[in-house]
Amino acid sequence: MYNPAPMTSHFAFELQASDGRARAGRFHTPHGVIETPVFAPVGTQAAVKALTPAQLEELGVSLVLANTYHLYLRPGPDIVAGAGGLHEFMGWPGPILTDSGGFQVFSLADRRRIDDDGVTFRSHLDGSEHRFTPERAIAVQQQLGADIIMAFDECPAPDDRAYNEQAMARTHAWAERCLAAKTNDQQALFGIVQGGIFPDLRQQSADFISTLGTPGVAIGGLSVGESKPEMYTMLDVLSPRLPADRPRYLMGVGAVDDLVEAVWRGVDIFDCVLPTRLARNDAAMTRLGRLNLRNATFASDRKPIDPACDCYTCRHFSRSYVRHLIVAGEILAATLLSIHNLTTLVTLAADLRQAILEGRLETMVAEFRRNYAKHRPVEV
Amino acid sequence: MYNPAPMTSHFAFELQASDGRARAGRFHTPHGVIETPVFAPVGTQAAVKALTPAQLEELGVSLVLANTYHLYLRPGPDIVAGAGGLHEFMGWPGPILTDSGGFQVFSLADRRRIDDDGVTFRSHLDGSEHRFTPERAIAVQQQLGADIIMAFDECPAPDDRAYNEQAMARTHAWAERCLAAKTNDQQALFGIVQGGIFPDLRQQSADFISTLGTPGVAIGGLSVGESKPEMYTMLDVLSPRLPADRPRYLMGVGAVDDLVEAVWRGVDIFDCVLPTRLARNDAAMTRLGRLNLRNATFASDRKPIDPACDCYTCRHFSRSYVRHLIVAGEILAATLLSIHNLTTLVTLAADLRQAILEGRLETMVAEFRRNYAKHRPVEV
Numbered sequence: 001m002y003n004p005a006p007m008t009s010h011f012a013f014e015l016q017a018s019d020g021r022a023r024a025g026r027f028h029t030p031h032g033v034i035e036t037p038v039f040a041p042v043g044t045q046a047a048v049k050a051l052t053p054a055q056l057e058e059l060g061v062s063l064v065l066a067n068t069y070h071l072y073l074r075p076g077p078d079i080v081a082g083a084g085g086l087h088e089f090m091g092w093p094g095p096i097l098t099d100s101g102g103f104q105v106f107s108l109a110d111r112r113r114i115d116d117d118g119v120t121f122r123s124h125l126d127g128s129e130h131r132f133t134p135e136r137a138i139a140v141q142q143q144l145g146a147d148i149i150m151a152f153d154e155c156p157a158p159d160d161r162a163y164n165e166q167a168m169a170r171t172h173a174w175a176e177r178c179l180a181a182k183t184n185d186q187q188a189l190f191g192i193v194q195g196g197i198f199p200d201l202r203q204q205s206a207d208f209i210s211t212l213g214t215p216g217v218a219i220g221g222l223s224v225g226e227s228k229p230e231m232y233t234m235l236d237v238l239s240p241r242l243p244a245d246r247p248r249y250l251m252g253v254g255a256v257d258d259l260v261e262a263v264w265r266g267v268d269i270f271d272c273v274l275p276t277r278l279a280r281n282d283a284a285m286t287r288l289g290r291l292n293l294r295n296a297t298f299a300s301d302r303k304p305i306d307p308a309c310d311c312y313t314c315r316h317f318s319r320s321y322v323r324h325l326i327v328a329g330e331i332l333a334a335t336l337l338s339i340h341n342l343t344t345l346v347t348l349a350a351d352l353r354q355a356i357l358e359g360r361l362e363t364m365v366a367e368f369r370r371n372y373a374k375h376r377p378v379e380v
Numbered sequence: 381m382y383n384p385a386p387m388t389s390h391f392a393f394e395l396q397a398s399d400g401r402a403r404a405g406r407f408h409t410p411h412g413v414i415e416t417p418v419f420a421p422v423g424t425q426a427a428v429k430a431l432t433p434a435q436l437e438e439l440g441v442s443l444v445l446a447n448t449y450h451l452y453l454r455p456g457p458d459i460v461a462g463a464g465g466l467h468e469f470m471g472w473p474g475p476i477l478t479d480s481g482g483f484q485v486f487s488l489a490d491r492r493r494i495d496d497d498g499v500t501f502r503s504h505l506d507g508s509e510h511r512f513t514p515e516r517a518i519a520v521q522q523q524l525g526a527d528i529i530m531a532f533d534e535c536p537a538p539d540d541r542a543y544n545e546q547a548m549a550r551t552h553a554w555a556e557r558c559l560a561a562k563t564n565d566q567q568a569l570f571g572i573v574q575g576g577i578f579p580d581l582r583q584q585s586a587d588f589i590s591t592l593g594t595p596g597v598a599i600g601g602l603s604v605g606e607s608k609p610e611m612y613t614m615l616d617v618l619s620p621r622l623p624a625d626r627p628r629y630l631m632g633v634g635a636v637d638d639l640v641e642a643v644w645r646g647v648d649i650f651d652c653v654l655p656t657r658l659a660r661n662d663a664a665m666t667r668l669g670r671l672n673l674r675n676a677t678f679a680s681d682r683k684p685i686d687p688a689c690d691c692y693t694c695r696h697f698s699r700s701y702v703r704h705l706i707v708a709g710e711i712l713a714a715t716l717l718s719i720h721n722l723t724t725l726v727t728l729a730a731d732l733r734q735a736i737l738e739g740r741l742e743t744m745v746a747e748f749r750r751n752y753a754k755h756r757p758v759e760v
Binding site: 045046047048049050051052053054055070074075079082083089090091299300302312316317318320321323324325327328330331332334335336 | 425426427428429430431432433434435450454455459462463469470471679680682692696697698700701704705707708710711712714715716
């Protein structure tokens with residue numbers, strides 16, 4: 001087993017307060033402090049779709065995610081490294097997190113072959129053949145230069161017991177190889193817990209990954225097709241077994257209710273394409289539910305998207321105008337809805353953090369559950 | 381003939397300085413002062429494509445144009461009026477100009493029938509039949525509520541003498557009807573000079589429109605297929621015949637060299653879709669010429685798009701990154717290039733203004749002509 005190095009001061013995690021299982025903390029990185037709980041928007045191709053870094057900063061984003069698989073294929077890690085790394089390349093001065101490429105590669109289905117050493121796959125862009133191993137995934141992430149990088153893991157369908165046992169074993173072996181391969185102490189490598197929807201596998205995986213001593217632990221293999229109760233049950237299982245002194249990152253989760261339920265169960269970091277993807281599909285996220293702004297009922301509605309929201313979009317534009325932009329096919333619709341949706345998640349995480357610091361999370365969560373269920377205005 | 385009303389103080393034009401035929405001025409509107417020469421971006425559907433009003437304001441835009449034809453069809457003038465007018469609807473607090481809808485309607489070719497009273501046309505959206513007359517064009521523009529509105533004119537092909545004679549006569553008759561129909565003194569109605577590429581027609585039209593006493597005069601029917609020398613010759617013809625104490629608006633012009641040549645010939649206001657359309661087609665405008673950022677030569681180019689430019693895009697991003705966004709199909713490419721291209725025109729107009737105020741326009745124009753011709757890097 002890999003002998004964990006002492007956590008460098010670059011990546012100290014201060015646990016500021018706990019409230020039940022929920023936590024408020026500060027995670028230090030070379031590009032700034034991340035106050036947790038935190039939601040990170042996804043810049044798949046080194047750009048959060050339809051938004052400038054200035055807009056992200058203005059709406060309160062502190063951490064941005066980028067996808068190693070996509071950047072490896074285009075523009076290629078040499079170009080990003082030549083620019084001085086992702087921060088310089090994409091003009092984002094704050095903390096950045098990259099995934100390992102594993103999730104995307106395994107999503108390629110019939111375009112990839114897995115063995116114990118790694119994965120051979122064909123590019124979705126041009127069919128060219130490539131190979132990722134744990135070592136290669138780390139090397140590419142070192143070239144990209146994010147603050148937080150991920151171990152190369154295998155993410156199976158959540159309900160296939162046999163496959164989850166096998167994938168978990170591989171994920172553990174690969175995590176050790178990733179740690180051994182990593183050479184840059186300006187990057188924090190997080191191990192990833194797998195195990196599908198099987199409590200005993202999740203426990204085993206949490207125990208194993210915890211022993212690696214990584215400066216944070218990611219929870220993979222959720223929000224990939226299982227039900228919400230199944231996901232929440234897995235978080236209930238994991239919460240007491242993950243190291244209390246490291247941030248916990250729930251990968252790919254970004255629905256409003258899931259954010260609340262996962263913070264309630266001790267998660268600190270989130271990312272998801274959902275807010276920006278919904279924005280490009282005309283949907284607004286609020287704490288009361290979702291609105292489909294293409295709906296004709298909004299044609300003359302002069303209210304802001306969310307009267308409770310203080311984002312740039314809600315301060316300046318009506319539902320009527322946003323609907324017009326959608327119907328007219330204007331790019332600005334995606335921009336304004338992305339600003340609003342990201343603001344919803346970023347401020348929700350910040351408000352949950354404040355409630356934890358003030359010991360009133362239970363009240364906030366109870367109120368949220370009541371309103372989110374009751375007032376859901378229009379489902380999309 | 382219509383008896384011109386005295387110009388209201390809402391729309392005073394201060395001529396601050398002249399340098400040769402070029403002029404520097406300040407045009408007062410109910411939503412703020414426009415310093416001229418000025419370039420106005422086009423928000424065809426009440427949105428400048430891919431940009432927020434905040435981004436427009438940050439890059440120095442003072443005047444925005446919107447298209448009556450498009451807004452009449454969608455969302456419809458009732459919705460805009462119900463929102464309190466275009467300023468409220470689109471979240472742009474500064475001056476707004478609307479065209480009359482004429483240019484777009486006449487561009488519909490086989491979808492429209494012209495008579496001396498007006499134009500019947502079919503919507504490009506759903507084929508529904510509509511009719512614009514001078515009175516209707518003014519009524520719709522009054523509902524939209526822009527600061528500067530345009531007379532309903534007929535814009536023929538520039539080189540058809542017979543048609544230009546006929547269209548000019550109609551344009552003049554319609555201008556009088558527009559003035560008679562206008563009731564809102566919070567809006568300035570500009571008459572439009574037509575006459576194709578025929579100096580005598582242009583002179584006749586300038587003389588006629590000048591007698592109407594409108595608070596500004598627009599030059600229509602240029603930048604519609606004629607050559608650049610033909611356009612410049614028409615401006616040479618018009619310059620001495622237009623009222624010196626009113627702003628002159630050259631409709632639909634926005635190429636970098638045309639802006640310089642037209643300011644040199646006494647034009648004060650410009651609008652064009654070119655900078656934002658080029659941006660969505662991967663092209664950057666500079667004072668040295670255009671760059672096609674999709675070009676592979678920029679793949680690892682860490683320089684800004686224009687090292688002489690101080691816009692948000694050039695301060696934060698490399699040619700390499702912008703090319704990556706283009707190749708990857710990211711919306712952000714259009715946003716960043718639109719910011720840059722509009723900045724190029726807005727700051728060029730501001731620099732020309734400063735040169736006029738300081739009496740050194742001839743030097744600036746001579747230098748521009750030398751560099752724009754010589755260094756044009758990549759034509760697109």
